[in-house]
Amino acid sequence: MNKTEKKNTPVVEARFSPASLLRKIIGSVSKAHKTYGLEWWIMIAGIVIVLFMLYMAFFPQTIAPFSALDQDTGPQLSAPDKTHIFGTDNLKRDVFSRVVFGSRTILGVAFSAALLSSIIGIPLGLFSGYFGGALDRILSLIMDSIYSFPGLILAIAFAAMLGPGVINITLAVSVIYIPTYFRLVRGQVLTLKEELYVEAAHSIGAPNIIILIKYIFPNVIATVVVVFSLNIADAIMTEAALSYIGLGLPAGIPDWGMDIAIGKSFLPSGVWWMITFPGLAIILLALGFTMLGEGLAEILNPRLLEK
Amino acid sequence: MKGLLRYAITRILLTIPMIFILLTVVFLVLRVMPGDPVSAMLGAHAPERVIEEKKEELGLNKPIIIQYFEYLGQLARFDLGESMVLKQKVTDPIKEKLPATIELTLWGMFFTLAIGVPLGAYAANKRRTGRDFGIRLYGNVAYCIPVYWMGLMMQLVFGVWLKWLPIAGRTSPRIMSSLFSNTGFYLIDTLLAGNLRAFGDVAVHLLLPSLTLGIVLSGVFVRLTRANMLDVLKSDFILAARARGVSEKLVVYKHGLKNAFIPILTMLGLQFAILLAGAVLTETTFSWPGMGRLLMERIYLRDYPTVQGVIVVFAIMVSVISLLVDLLYAAVDPRVKY
Amino acid sequence: QVDEPTTLVYGTTEKVTDMDTAHAYDFHTWEIFQNIYQGLLAYTPGTTELVPGLAESYTANAAGDEYVFKLREGLTFTDGTPFNAEAVKWSIDRVIALEGDPSWLVTDFVKAVEVVDEYRVKFILPDSIAYFPSLVATVPYFPLNPNVYPEDRIVREPSELVGGELVGLGPYKVLSFKRDEEVVLEVNPDYYGPAPKVERIIIRYFADATTMRLAIEAGEIDLAYKTLNPSDIKDLSTKSDIITNQLQGPYIRYICYETSESVFADKRVRQAISALVNRQDFIDKVYLGQNSPLYSMVPMGMIYHTDDFKEALGDGNIALAESLLIEAGYSADNPFIFELWYTPSHYGDTEVHLAEVLKDQFEKSDMVKVEIKSAEWAAYKDKWKGKEMPMYLLGWYPDYIDPDNYTAAFAGTSGSKGMGINFSDPEWDALFNEEQTNADPAVRQAVFETLQQKWTVDVPTTPLFQGNLYVFTSSNVSGVKIGPTLIFNYNQLEMK
Amino acid sequence: MDDLIRIKNLKKNFPVQKNFLDLLFAGAKQSYVHAVDDISFEIKKGEVLGLAGESGSGKSTTGRLLLRLLEPTDGTIEYDGEDITNKPYKEMRSYREKMQVVFQDPNSSLSPRMKVGDAIGHPLKIHKKLSTVQRKEEVLSLMEKVGLTPADFLYNKYPHQLSGGQSQRVVLARALITNPEFVVADEPIAMADVSVRALILELMKDLKKEFDLTYLFITHDLSTAKYLCDRIAIMYLGQIVEIGSKEELFNNPHHPYTKALLSAVPVPDPTQRRTEEIPRGEIPSAINPPAGCHFHPRCRYATPECSASRPPLKNIGGTQYSACILE
């Protein structure tokens, strides 16, 4: 191969058009579906749900007919009908609009919580697992203790300590997931550390930090991605649960868990719509992330979920 | 047997650091929390002097580190202390509420397994059929249902609309509570008293909450059983057994399910923790007078010793269950010996 | 077969605190005490009229600072301990010594108690106190059996009593006690008055209103009292097989402001915000129309009540509010921003909504921006003491039935500090002193009218509404007589 | 010829994992796997030394010890006359350029998330200051040499996109990119298909010539050892039982274990089927190896003397040494 040809190659790649890109995506999509079968469709369904919810969270006003806080949208406590497809609550707010706007809250909290716990948990796990020693033992003991304890109960304690508020609840939720990432990453590092390619890296004289970054971390990341997605689903459930028991957000922010808690007192009067729809929304959102995570898991690493 | 005993003791000793860590976390969390038991307890009119005296009496004026070590010292003597807001020993309400939570979680676990394992095994056997797909979908959805929402829906359908089942409490108001002073496990108490009507009443009250827990948690087990079954059915010894002419039924259930059950057992301990968390929410939804409700109430009241006591009990429960799971494990798997 | 006693199952979401008159300070525990004990004075059921109880009569000296009560003779406690002046003195002294929550009801008003003779007891007050007889009708003044209650510590469970049984001089005694689950009362055979018609009352404690509502609907309880959700009340009121007893209680809700340093230090903004409140609107939305708008801190149905807020500031009066705000230096571009605090569980599930509706009402004016915040009760109290909350929502049950308890507690210098309002004005304090010491009804009327007038100007608090109380019973129950005193005499109940 | 590697009395024990509470309660002593138990040998420059033996005999451990990928429990390792036994990790780095390793399983010795080109180029990045372009060129040219063609195309592939033979070539290329003097090849063909084995063996032979390499070739297949090695050491339970030149060892095996191994090797020729009997039983645990000569429980010629003490390696003529008391 001569030099001119070599130089040409990147130019060809850089000359892309939307059409070619689209063709490429469609190509890989159709190929992937053939390779992965049902798992692929599960993941696609998950992605569709998640994207839809993201759209809802970012542009709620394009979907919701009213504002979430508008207290004059119609009659009080009216069952679902044409104008209020999910009915109205006792403050004459539109339940549908509240569900739509509520997605923003829960997604924001769940995503930031998962992000925060991974940002803390992953490096801790990496270093603890790789370097071992006394610090590793202490950290593992702490993380294992927290992990084996019912997370929600700890989250309750933290949420009660921090008091209501978006940031506080995010912190409370994220605390309980740090061990998840720590244990996952540490466990992976422990096995990866024994892999031949890590030994090979030692044999070529690579410094520890390079080995950690170049050889170990990239191999952890795939599982982390999967767990991140599943973790968001979990964080969604936890956030909703905390709001449900009244430790979530103060009034004024539409929030599914809290709406269910409020609707609860209207349940014996047969007001089903105030609890049903926020609940379905939680299920759908959590399901989206679970399916996304599961699909990813099967595609990236079929052994992961079995553990 | 000796090995077993040693193992059990070892395991129990190993839970000490876990309880210690959890307690430390909770201890600190509680002290950092705004509000203290004295202000939660006293009326708005209480003079400053009384507040100060009260704090002095409860030892709240000491430095946190001293309070911490005093508490640890107390624990080392197996003493959970006294409630700070109510004049009672911490163990009193726990003794009262623990049976309620255990009754709920055990039945929850029962329904979880009774629903999850057979469905999962069936789906694995009918792999890639419509039924398999349906069961998988059920598993995924069940996993994502908030347990309290499930509870509310059950209440709505069976309590409000159909009026078939009671939706709250452990008994009807008319059943005298003096019946339940024996063990605190109402099912057992009513049987001991020979009061079948009360037994029926208790069972009916238990049904919705434990079924709710069972359904929601069965999702995990459906997925787990299915995945494990598939894995086991792929393994060499299954093929080898088939090659020896062992019948399909034996292959799938004697070899397949038993082997698949081992990883499920491992998960059982962890799932129990989730079940406990679920129980807290279920207790709230079904007005179940258990540990979860106690915890919530006492957190609001800033009753430090009781909250800590409840956490200790939860931690012990988790440990006991995982010990039991391990022992069960040894019973099922000859490779594990203690 | 033995006849089952006539039994009434009473459901409530309240809780029993300590079974000790020296420490209990909540309506429900007081209610039980009012049925197992008797005060020296009592109320005619369902009214605010004071009548003799364990005291046959009383006399006050001219200065109004000494009261002598003549006790009913020949009564003994169940264990044979005689009821006499000694027992009364012992009980009052015990409350003073133990310094329990409600002890201020005694210590603030009684200097000493003296035994005059076997059946005569004298209360020496620091000053003339106009409403002392109504104080004597409160629980901390109830005479206890000195041989049953320990002198030096507060009792929590009946089991801690000598003999382990909670029985007094009232119509009922406690048969069994299971905290947070049930308390069973049975007729006290030693009661000197007419025997109650309902022989046994089982009080069932419900963790939440919903369950209680379903229980009364299903006939599992005969009576449901405190506290049902508005939606439940609305539904139950329409049921034909359930009797609804609605009464205007002495319970009020109001907005507090931190008046010393917060953004609400300027009384003009307090006026403006009060003008923005639209009472009927939140009563309809949050309480489904079940409470009454309140335009004074003194509740309706109580002597000296006036409706000053209505005339002075009105409801949802945006124009007035904005002019006041402009005066205080705010505008649409420079809006008045403040935090509205509420406490999520102490006042029930509806509290969130109250906060949300108020925010909505305030923000009807462009010049106002509200941020809602919340804290659990324990923290809430700390926060008001720490002046962390510029505006917060509270509610009030009276300690004793007098307008004084609704006013001085909020705007008198010392009371106000305790509530976190930190309002202090010597002129007001003088008025409170006058009303507290002068027993002349005409003078008191004038003072309270002035106070209520001034309230709309200085606005230490904004009254919101007065709570209605609902007692639901199954159709075979009658005799529910609960008046403005909120005293529920079980011996009035009857079952068909 | 000089000795490139010289090891003396090398030992490696692995502690058997025990729960600390177990130790506390049972009072159990910490036991060890004696993976390498006092071995000495040297490798001359340009020589291929074969290390053969059954699974678990400590071959890989020896290889790793030589490269200081494991810390020896006891003994010394010299490289080119220099004692490297206790060189700190950082100082070892300069030796890593000269000593390389190829492992058994090519798939697991390549990071699945690293492109072929990066994997081969990484040693260069660590040891030589080269521009990215220069490095790529060096990598590409070596790839051509080891038969990874078209190199340009394969450069950006991930390991899972390669066939078994290609992966093994990548591993070889990575080992050779820094121009090493010494390569430890730990069963480089064990996982490969028959046809690929031959290719790799041939390639290794060619590369040895081209790069002037010295190999430690670890294998349990004596046929390949015979094909590739100059000298062969036979290991059993952490000890070298016999060592000698290929010719000496194959024509005149001395130790009964060597004999047994040789006779057990299947011959791809139906006309030469084995007739000798082979020893019974399997290799014992290295935690509590048999006393004396470790092989004696399986040995046909064992005498009571054999279990008494460990026979030392003794010269039995030429360059051949054997650790057997038999004449």
Next chain:
Amino acid sequence: MDKPILDVRNLSIDYPISIGTVEAVRDVSFTLEKGEALGLVGESGCGKSTLGLAFLQLLRAPGRIIDGQILYHGNDIVTMKNDALMKMRGRNIAMVFQNPLTSLDPLYSIEDQFYETMKQHEPKITKAEAAEKAGKVLEDLSIDKKRLYEYPHQLSGGMRQRIMIGLGLILNPDLLIADEPTTSLDVIVEAGFIDLLAKLRREYNLSIILISHNLGLVAEMVDRIAVMYGGKIMELGTAEDIFGKPLHPYTEGLIGCVPNIKLDQKSLVSMPGSPPDLVNPPKGCRFSPRCPKCMDICREKEPELKTKEKGRQVSCWLYNK
């Protein structure tokens, strides 16, 4: 000559998967006589295991036989009903798999697994009878009887492999299929295993199909060899013929690849390239892309398996004019 114990006729097996169909076995025919040992050799992925499993109708999903017959004593296994198959497995045809470490259920004792197998075929057998019989077999395999009461994890790999054989032989089958039975064993253990098989073959008059890619092992053991490539039989003949004078270029390459300890080889024959993708097999002869003697016709048309001389078949255009 007796009727052959196994007569495979034009057997073809597919694995339909999402990206296409793996043509794992194509048009395979051969016969196996009573007491004969046949070796099945070839590179990885050429369909050896698939073929072995097909004899018991035990193909892993989604594999299925699309064509052909497997006549066992004249009965076609391909069309056999489930019940009949179950009876045949273990009793008539036994199979030993590659990985002894995972081929025994870890949760049941060796005795349980023997008992289960026997009970399946002789429902009346008692546990004691079964144990006695199993004990005898174990002794034959030079394993202590006491091992019967142990669990798989307590046994070494070699022992487990012998137990697997024991489980195979307990019902006195006349055909044993061994799929790479020694891959995970050491040379010395492997040699012992070969000796054992030879002994059993004599004693039980077993027919054996030995699947392996270890040509040495096959050369030690079998009478005849079938060389498979890409799902097809390339060459079939006696062991001596195949090793002595291989006809097919693939056979030649395969043999040349293997170092022989008895020889002083200077170099090995190398066979570049890799086995074909069986979803899209090459046109014509499947070996043509790697064949050093490839002709035009090889790329166009598939050769048939033709009998070259007595007991010698080859599928190559070189011999197929």
